[in-house]
Amino acid sequence: MTINDLLLNARENLERVDAADLPAELANGGLLVDIRPTAQRATEGEYPGALVLERNVLEWRLDPASDARIPEAVDHDVRWIVLCSEGYSSSLAAATLQQLGLHRATDVIGGYQAILAAQSVG
Numbered sequence: 001m002t003i004n005d006l007l008l009n010a011r012e013n014l015e016r017v018d019a020a021d022l023p024a025e026l027a028n029g030g031l032l033v034d035i036r037p038t039a040q041r042a043t044e045g046e047y048p049g050a051l052v053l054e055r056n057v058l059e060w061r062l063d064p065a066s067d068a069r070i071p072e073a074v075d076h077d078v079r080w081i082v083l084c085s086e087g088y089s090s091s092l093a094a095a096t097l098q099q100l101g102l103h104r105a106t107d108v109i110g111g112y113q114a115i116l117a118a119q120s121v122g
Helices: 003-011 019-027 038-044 055-062 089-099 111-121
Strands: 031-034 080-083
Touching: 003 089, 019 031, 019 080, 019 111, 038 111, 055 089, 080 089, 080 111
Parallel strands: 031 080
Antiparallel strands: none
């Protein structure tokens, strides 16, 4: 197996969000979780209102059964939308969240770069 195989497998069960559709997803109750490292967010910019959880603590913070969960992790039905820079590590992270029973978890196609591109077109 290669990383590309792993990525394809991860995306099989994700209903990925197009960057242009992200505002509607958020308006409908989705919660955006930015997993980019601090340095990357500082360089690329931040999405207003996104929850910032670096990748290494993601599962502990979003699992409603975890003692380390954030207040928004109320149950397994939360619509978590994971954001990374280009939409690769976010797919792997969202698939892991689904393995935890967070079946509505997904990610943004193309990541933050796609959001920037959509904003420059719109």
